[in-house]
Amino acid sequence: MKDRKPLRIPVPARLRPGLSLAACVLAGLMVLPVRAADDKPVIDPRADELLKRMGDYLGQAQFFSVNAEIWQDVDLSTGQRVQADRTVSLQVRRPDRLHAEVHSTRRNRELLYDGEAITLFNRAENFYGTVHTSGPLDDAMDVASERFGISFPLEDFLRSDPHKDFLAKAASGTDIGPVTVMGVPCEHLAFTQENIDWQVWIEDGPMPVPRKFVITYKDEPDAPQFTAIFSNWDFTTKLPDFVFKFEPPPGAAKIKVHEIRAENQSHETEGK
Amino acid sequence: MNETIDFTRRMFFSKTVRHLAIGLPVLLAALTLAGADRGGGQRSAPARSVVVDRSSHGSIRHADTHIVQRPVEVRPEPARPVEVHPGPAPRQVVAPRHEVVTHRDVEADVHRPHFWNDFAFHRRLGALPVGFLALQIGGVPYYYNDGIYYQPADNGYEEVYPPVGAEVPEPPDGAIEIDAGGGQVYYYAGGAFYEQQADGGYAIVPTPIGVIVPELPPGAVPITINGSVAYQFNGVDYEPVFVDGVTQYQTFAP
Numbered sequence: 001m002k003d004r005k006p007l008r009i010p011v012p013a014r015l016r017p018g019l020s021l022a023a024c025v026l027a028g029l030m031v032l033p034v035r036a037a038d039d040k041p042v043i044d045p046r047a048d049e050l051l052k053r054m055g056d057y058l059g060q061a062q063f064f065s066v067n068a069e070i071w072q073d074v075d076l077s078t079g080q081r082v083q084a085d086r087t088v089s090l091q092v093r094r095p096d097r098l099h100a101e102v103h104s105t106r107r108n109r110e111l112l113y114d115g116e117a118i119t120l121f122n123r124a125e126n127f128y129g130t131v132h133t134s135g136p137l138d139d140a141m142d143v144a145s146e147r148f149g150i151s152f153p154l155e156d157f158l159r160s161d162p163h164k165d166f167l168a169k170a171a172s173g174t175d176i177g178p179v180t181v182m183g184v185p186c187e188h189l190a191f192t193q194e195n196i197d198w199q200v201w202i203e204d205g206p207m208p209v210p211r212k213f214v215i216t217y218k219d220e221p222d223a224p225q226f227t228a229i230f231s232n233w234d235f236t237t238k239l240p241d242f243v244f245k246f247e248p249p250p251g252a253a254k255i256k257v258h259e260i261r262a263e264n265q266s267h268e269t270e271g272k
Numbered sequence: 273m274n275e276t277i278d279f280t281r282r283m284f285f286s287k288t289v290r291h292l293a294i295g296l297p298v299l300l301a302a303l304t305l306a307g308a309d310r311g312g313g314q315r316s317a318p319a320r321s322v323v324v325d326r327s328s329h330g331s332i333r334h335a336d337t338h339i340v341q342r343p344v345e346v347r348p349e350p351a352r353p354v355e356v357h358p359g360p361a362p363r364q365v366v367a368p369r370h371e372v373v374t375h376r377d378v379e380a381d382v383h384r385p386h387f388w389n390d391f392a393f394h395r396r397l398g399a400l401p402v403g404f405l406a407l408q409i410g411g412v413p414y415y416y417n418d419g420i421y422y423q424p425a426d427n428g429y430e431e432v433y434p435p436v437g438a439e440v441p442e443p444p445d446g447a448i449e450i451d452a453g454g455g456q457v458y459y460y461a462g463g464a465f466y467e468q469q470a471d472g473g474y475a476i477v478p479t480p481i482g483v484i485v486p487e488l489p490p491g492a493v494p495i496t497i498n499g500s501v502a503y504q505f506n507g508v509d510y511e512p513v514f515v516d517g518v519t520q521y522q523t524f525a526p
Contacts, residue, residue, distance in 0.1 A: 127512055258515040
């Protein structure tokens with residue numbers, strides 16, 4: 001087989017410097033748009049609009065109640081994957097009231113915020129603990145997570161501006177299309193971000209509430225999932241103060257709430 | 273002379289351009305990659321807590337957080353005098369590959385029964401379980417099977433507290449890995465804290481004081497100290513405390 005000769009295009013010597021510079025500029029221009037594209041999330045406008053509609057509906061509601069059934073992948077020590085389930089009952093009254101009850105076969109705990117304190121109550125063991133804080137619900141959630149490692153159940157949906165928080169780290173978002181969840185017509189949205197993928201099913205019609213929510217932890221082995229199915233959305237039943245006020249039941253023992261130490265904050269910048 | 277200047281200029285110009293032609297795109301590409309490595313491709317987002325157990329609560333806000341073990345000030349329990357002798361060759365050893373739980377999700381409610389969950393102090397047995405291991409600890413005979421220790425008793429055996437100094441080939445099945453910070457790792461099962469030894473085995477060490485465990489030892493007895501509820505197991509007290517919003521237990525010396 002004959003060796004191929006490299007293709008040579010005769011270029012006048014005086015043009016070579018200019019052509020080289022042009023090549024440099026061109027190469028630079030080819031690289032720069034990639035960076036720009038990386039910086040901007042690719043969110044389908046329809047997905048964004050639906051998510052905003054849901055966020056506004058929840059964020060502007062003065063009070064609401066909802067139940068959720070949660071299914072979470074858990075790996076047994078044998079390596080087998082199973083699903084653990086629990087139910088969550090939430091009552092929210094803006095700006096600064098929340099009552100959450102988390103119930104499973106062997107556990108039953110409550111979390112209350114009455115505008116002055118966050119109370120944790122382990123009903124199964126009859127233990128409770130209190131953390132004093134005040135301010136709107138968003139602030140209480142920040143104090144709970146940053147000082148005590150506590151996440152309010154389904155807190156993404158309890159924030160004052162869920163749309164903003166949902167998209168804070170999203171890299172892409174797509175409207176998958178219409179489906180039904182437990183017989184309710186919904187729009188299925190799917191989003192990606194660095195460590196997780198997440199999906200939300202939003203009810204069609206005048207009450208754009210979430211009906212299903214799934215997080216896939218794609219940076220963990222075999223990508224476990226967290227699934228929440230919502231039911232009994234109620235935006236009409238008023239929620240009086242006593243719903244959010246904790247009264248220790250007879251025999252309840254007050255125990256400490258472990259606070260995160262300052263040195264833990266150093267993990268803030270570590271990448272996973 | 274003019275030819276020399278012209279030649280030098282040409283050489284300089286062509287070399288510079290050649291360097292630029294190769295170097296500039298490479299530099300730009302490297303900068304792009306470096307930016308991506310630093311997360312340059314991601315949108316800036318408000319920093320969030322790093323200490324919420326991410327998978328427990330299903331929160332996007334906490335999706336980038338780490339599963340962080342609380343650093344605790346661990347003080348070893350006052351050491352008990354222990355003289356360890358290698359035991360006689362086991363009569364019958366069954367050594368399945370035991371697994372340890374490296375991250376126990378405190379929110380997910382999954383019943384995970386293990387052999388040692390059934391421990392009851394002073395429970396009598398006529399015969400040892402199949403697969404037991406014979407140990408000599410401080411000259412005292414013990415028998416071991418998957419997290420439970422036995423001693424001879426009248427016409428049989430009885431279950432006893434895990435003896436400090438006992439060394440077994442691997443942690444009991446379902447032992448929970450406890451990262452006490454500073455590189456100190458324990459394997460917690462049946463009320464015993466195992467530490468890996470230089471020879472690869474796992475030895476029971478005195479209960480570290482101040483460490484937090486997700487569940488009480490089997491058979492821990494409720495007690496009241498200065499009006500506060502606590503639990504006692506093998507001379508060590510366990511105080512209930514809310515960690516990450518759920519009840520766990522911190523060891524303290526009585």
